[in-house]
Amino acid sequence: MERMGEDGEDKLIAVARHIARTLGRTDTMADDILHIFSTFDGRFSREKLSDDLPAMSSLERRLREHVSSDRPIWSDSAAASAFLSALDDLIASGDLHPRADDLLQQCMLRLEDEFRALMDRPAGTIDSGDEEDDSDGEDRIPVAHPVPDYDIIIDAIPPGTVADLHSIATRMVSAGFAKECAHVYALSRRDFLDESVSRLGIRARTAEELQATPWEDLADEIARWVRAMNVAVRILFPSERRLCDKVFAGLSQAADLAFAEACRGTAIQLLAFADAIAVGSRAPERLFKVLDMYEAVRDLVPEIESLFSDQYSSFLRSEAVAIWKGLGGAIRGIFMEFENLIRRDPAKAAVPGGGLHPMTRYVMNHLRAACGSRHTLEQVMDDDGGGGVATVDHDRPSSSLAVQIAWIMEVLQANLEAKSKVYKDPSLGFVFLMNNGRYISQKARDGELGALLGEEWTRREDARVRRWMTDYQRGAWGKVVAVLRTDGGGGAGASVKALRERLRMFNAYLEDVWREQRGWVVTDERLREELREAVSGMVVPAYRGFLGRLRAAEGGRGVEKQLMMFSVEDVEARIGELFEGNARRS
Structure with missing residues (x-):
């Protein structure tokens, strides 16, 4: 038989060692197996097969001494260094030790315990600002309290502890236990983040619980949520990323996994709250709080995408963008419901005296307040629905928002027209339209609402009011003025x-009109004066001319007192008493 080469012999010896390691449950059993091999073939000399056994046995004893210790290894820096040194030797030895896998597994379990203990070691470096110090002097988990400046970083774990954690993480990752190490890290830090958000007034609740919460309470909670969202994204999560990168320095995948697992629960809790609001009621009074949430998420999306840029956090990135878009959809839905609310307002409820209708006041004040967030609303309304937002020209009065608001105004006008028909006296219906039309015009004239609707819209609205004023004069005073006209026919006596x-007839008509219309209301002082002047300009000259013709027909004699109940001054005074009613100036 041809003699085996040197490489072949080395491989054969390696196989023999592997068999001994696999079958030998103890050092003695492994030694016995090697002895059998050496007697079977001269190439398996004891010197070649077992040169490393004493060293391996010593390494195992050193590691098991640390693993079985009742004291935390990292309570003694020397013990920690010795343990890590022995562990490095085990990892470097590869498969040379008979029970390397089992020993390595036990070492990793102990490292997990040590890592967890270091992570949970109270730091006591950050005061939550909410509670007095415990009387027994125990340190609490440090949490962040609200601050006006978000450009800060929280160091929740002392630098020395971070260095120890890094030394452990390095060994665990090197031994193939990166996921386990990241998971232990995340479990510890998750509590810190959850507690920090809880201190900001946010607690986990289901969508059903949120839907059942009265709006007044929910509005307060939304204000807390906006603050918590900013603190989480601008302080807590960046601080966590910084800590993760230190603990897992040079171990990027483990760092990404640990960060994603640590932050995922808190981030999902915050985003789930926004999602529940986005799919909730479309009641118009919710608009402003939903706008606050939309702006908060919109402004934070770039930071969320930057923070959670790793492969493990893709869900959070897409979820944040989806909820941002969902809040925009909720805002558009609120505007649709606002429009429907106006349409559904019953026409049968007439305002006494033809005054300002509560719906008009509500709609105009709501729109003026909403236009305080004009640029955000333009962004929402111009959203192309494809995940992007159209470029908005803030000086352009024909944006989607302008079209939406102009349409709401038309719906309001149609509703008011229908309400004006409820009045038995058409003239009172015109007073009602004038009151509401002038209020609309005044509210829309200034500020962002006026800029959106444009001057042309305001001029058309003013023209409407003037037309209603003319219709009122003809309807309410046409008969009074008509009776003062004479055709000049007939003899002198006749x-x-x-x-x-x-x-x-004029006396009776004037008395009836005055008695009926003195309870009518014109809420705007300037409109009231304009209307009185218009009526006076229509009636007083005609009355003065009529009295002159009557005197002439009487041969220059004065008109009998019992016949002339009202002087010209009396008529002017009567007209000057109109439209006071129970007017409330807005």
Whole structure:
């Protein structure tokens, strides 16, 4: 038989050692197996097969001494160094030790315990600001309290402890236990993050619980959520990323996994709250708080995408963007519901005296307040629905938002027109339209709402009010003025008689109009004066001219007092008393 080469002999010896390691449950059993091999073939000399056994046995004894210790290894820096040194030797030896896998597994379990103990060691470096110090002097988990400046970093674990954690993480990753190490890290830090968010007034609740919460309470919770979201994304998560990168320095995949697992629960809790609001009620009063949430998420999305850029956090990135878009959809839905609310407002509820309708006041004040967030609303309304946002020209009055608001105004006008028909006296219906039209015009004239609707819209609204004023004059005072007109026909006697009869009719008409209309309301002071002046300009000259013709027909004699109930001044005074009603100035 041809003699085996040197490489072949080395491989044969390696196989023999592997068999001994696999079958030998103790050092003695392994030694016996090697002895059998040496007597079977001269090439398996004891010197070649067992040169490393004494060293391996010593290494195992050193490691088991640390692994079985009742004291934390890292309570003694010398013990920690010795343990790590022995562990490095074991990892470097590969498969040379008979029970390397079992021994390595036990070492990793002990390292997990040590890692966890170091992570959970109270630091006491950050005061939560919420509680008095414990009387027994025990340190609490440090948590971040709200701050106005987000450009800060929290060092929740002392530098020395971070160095120890890094030394452990390096060995665990090197031994193939990166996931286990990252998981232990995440479990510890998750509690810190959850507690920090809880201190900011946010607690985990289901979507059903949120939907059942009264809006007043929910509005307060949304304000806390906006603050917590900013603190989490701008302080807590960046601080956690920084800590992760230190503990797992040079171990990027383990660092990414640990960070993702540590932050995922807290991030999902915060995003789930926003999602529950986004899919909730579309009641118009929710608009402003939903706008706050939309702006908060929108502003934080770039930071979320930067922080959670690793492969393990893709869900959080996509979820944040989806919820941002969902909140935008909720805002558009609120505007649709706002429009429907106006349409559904019953026309049968007439306002006494033709004054300002509560719906008009509500709609205009709501829109003016909403336009305080004009640029955000333009972004929401111009969202192309494809995941992007269209470029918005803030000086352009024909944006999607402008079109939406102009349409709401048309719906409001149609609703008011229907309400005006409820009044039995058409003239009172015109007063109602004037009141509401002028209020709309005044509210829309200034600020962002006016900029959106544009000057042309305001001019059209003013023209509407003037048309209603003309319709009112014709309807309410046409008959009064018509009776003062004379055709000049007939003889002198007949003419005097006819004129006297017309004066009696005028007296009765004026008394009826005054009695009926003095309870009518014109809420805007300027409109009230304009209307009085218009009525006076229509009635007083006609009355003055009529009295002159009557005097002439009487041959220059004065008109009988019992016949002329109102002087020109009296008529002016009567008109000046109109439209006071129970007016409330807005």
